[in-house]
Amino acid sequence: MMLAISTLLAVPTNAAFGVGRTGWYVMGGLVAGAAVLEGVAVRVGLARRGPSVGTTVYYWLRWALAFCLAWINPLFAFYAAMGYFGAGRFLLPRLVKPGLAASAVILAGSQAGGLPPENAAQWALFGALLAINLGLVAAMFHLDTKEYERTRAQVATIAELEGANKALQEALDENAQLHSQLLVQAREAGISDERRRLAAEIHDTIAQGLTGIIAQLQVVANTDDPRLSREHLDRAADLARHSLGEARRSVHNLAPAALDDATLAEALKKTVAEWSARTGVRADFTVTGTAEPLHEEIEASLLRIAEEALSNAARHAAATRLGVTLSFMAGQVTLDVRDDGRGFDPLAVPARSGGGGFGLDGMRARAERLAGGVTVESEEGGGTAISAHVPLVRHDQ
Known part of the structure; x- marks a missing residue:
C-alpha cells in the first residue's frame, strides 16, 4: 500500500526533483523489485512468523530498495517509513535499534530535500533532522518496550489467574466431595443419636413406670392389710395408665405429657x-x-x-x-x-x-x-x- 502511494506521488513529481530518463528506468526497476519482494513476503506470511534470519533479510532488502528509491525521489520516504513499523516484527532483537536508525536516515534525508545533501546548509539540516528523527525513534522504542513489558506482565498475570482459578475449582470440587461425605456422616450420626434418644425416652417412660408398678405390687405382696393393698394397687393402676399415656405420646412426638398444658x-x-x-x-x-x-x-x-x-x-x-x-x-x-x-x-x-x-x-x-x-x-x-x-x-x- 505504501509502495503504491509513494509511486503515485513520485511519478508526477519526478521532473520537479530532476529525475532524468535513466532515473525513470531505475525507479521503475526498483519499484517492480519492491513489489515482487512485498508479494513474496505476503505469500509466505513473513509477518506472522516472528523475527528470524529470513525476516531480517527481508527487512534489510526492503530498506535498501527504499533508500535507493528515496535517493531518486524523496517522496518514497512514505515507503521507507514502513521500516519504523516492521522493525520489531522482522528483525532479530539485537538488530532492532540499528534498523530503526537506518530508517531514520532515509526519513531525515527526504525531509532535508533528498539524498545526498548538495551543500553545507543541507548537510546541517540533514544532521538536525536526523537527530530529531533518532530522538523520536528512541522515544517510540522506549514506549514500545514499556508496552511490551506491560503486555508480558498482563499475560503472566492472566496465566497466574488461570492457575489460581484451576486450583480454586479443584478445591471446590474437593470441598463438594468432603461435603457429601460429611452429609453421609452427619446422617449416620443423626440416626445413631436419634436411636439413643428414643432409648432414653423409652427408659424414662415405660421403664420408670414399670419400676414404680413393681414397687407398688411388692408392697401388696408383703402385706395382709386389705386397705393398704387397695391403696398400692390403685397407685399401680395409676402408674400403669400414666405410663401407657407416656408411651403413646412418645410414639407420636416424644414430648412429656406433663408439659401439654403446663x-x-x-x-x-x-x-x-x-x-x-x-x-x-x-x-x-x-x-x-x-x-x-x-x-x-x-x-x-x-x-x-x-x-x-x-x-x-x-x-x-x-x-x-x-x-x-x-x-x-x-x-x-x-x-x-x-x-x-x-x-x-x-x-x-x-x-x-x-x-x-x-x-x-x-x-x-x-x-x-x-x-x-x-x-x-x-x-x-x-x-x-x-x-x-x-x-x-x-x-x-
Missing part, C-alpha cells in the same frame, strides 16, 4: 408431688429467679432429667427427704435434685458401653445435646446432689 415449673411441681406421694418421702420443689417459658426441647429435657433423678433416688437412695430446685439465671437454667440418702461413689458407677442413654449417662447426654452438662456430687452416707444446667432459650427463640 409450664416446666408446674410440671416439675406436679411430678415431685406425685413422686413424694408414691414413695412416702418428703419432697419439696422450689423455683428461683424469674420463671420464663422455655423452648420445648429445653423443657422436655429438664423434665426427663428430673424424672430420672427421682427414679434413681427412689431405687437407690433410701432417703427421708428430697429437694428439687429450678433456677432461672442470666442465660442459663439450672435444675438441682438433692437427697439425704445413703449416697454413693460417683467414680465407682460403671458407664454403659457405647455411651448408653440411661441413668447418669442418659442425663448427661440430654444436657450435652443442648450445650449443657450434668454434675454429680455424692459420698457414701452423705446424700447425693445432681445439678443439670442448660442455656436459657426462650419459647419464641
Whole structure:
C-alpha cells in the first residue's frame, strides 16, 4: 500500500526533483523489485512468523530498495517509513535499534530535500533532522518496550489467574466431595443419636413406670392389710395408665405429657408431688429467679432429667427427704435434685458401653445435646446432689 502511494506521488513529481530518463528506468526497476519482494513476503506470511534470519533479510532488502528509491525521489520516504513499523516484527532483537536508525536516515534525508545533501546548509539540516528523527525513534522504542513489558506482565498475570482459578475449582470440587461425605456422616450420626434418644425416652417412660408398678405390687405382696393393698394397687393402676399415656405420646412426638398444658415449673411441681406421694418421702420443689417459658426441647429435657433423678433416688437412695430446685439465671437454667440418702461413689458407677442413654449417662447426654452438662456430687452416707444446667432459650427463640 505504501509502495503504491509513494509511486503515485513520485511519478508526477519526478521532473520537479530532476529525475532524468535513466532515473525513470531505475525507479521503475526498483519499484517492480519492491513489489515482487512485498508479494513474496505476503505469500509466505513473513509477518506472522516472528523475527528470524529470513525476516531480517527481508527487512534489510526492503530498506535498501527504499533508500535507493528515496535517493531518486524523496517522496518514497512514505515507503521507507514502513521500516519504523516492521522493525520489531522482522528483525532479530539485537538488530532492532540499528534498523530503526537506518530508517531514520532515509526519513531525515527526504525531509532535508533528498539524498545526498548538495551543500553545507543541507548537510546541517540533514544532521538536525536526523537527530530529531533518532530522538523520536528512541522515544517510540522506549514506549514500545514499556508496552511490551506491560503486555508480558498482563499475560503472566492472566496465566497466574488461570492457575489460581484451576486450583480454586479443584478445591471446590474437593470441598463438594468432603461435603457429601460429611452429609453421609452427619446422617449416620443423626440416626445413631436419634436411636439413643428414643432409648432414653423409652427408659424414662415405660421403664420408670414399670419400676414404680413393681414397687407398688411388692408392697401388696408383703402385706395382709386389705386397705393398704387397695391403696398400692390403685397407685399401680395409676402408674400403669400414666405410663401407657407416656408411651403413646412418645410414639407420636416424644414430648412429656406433663408439659401439654403446663409450664416446666408446674410440671416439675406436679411430678415431685406425685413422686413424694408414691414413695412416702418428703419432697419439696422450689423455683428461683424469674420463671420464663422455655423452648420445648429445653423443657422436655429438664423434665426427663428430673424424672430420672427421682427414679434413681427412689431405687437407690433410701432417703427421708428430697429437694428439687429450678433456677432461672442470666442465660442459663439450672435444675438441682438433692437427697439425704445413703449416697454413693460417683467414680465407682460403671458407664454403659457405647455411651448408653440411661441413668447418669442418659442425663448427661440430654444436657450435652443442648450445650449443657450434668454434675454429680455424692459420698457414701452423705446424700447425693445432681445439678443439670442448660442455656436459657426462650419459647419464641
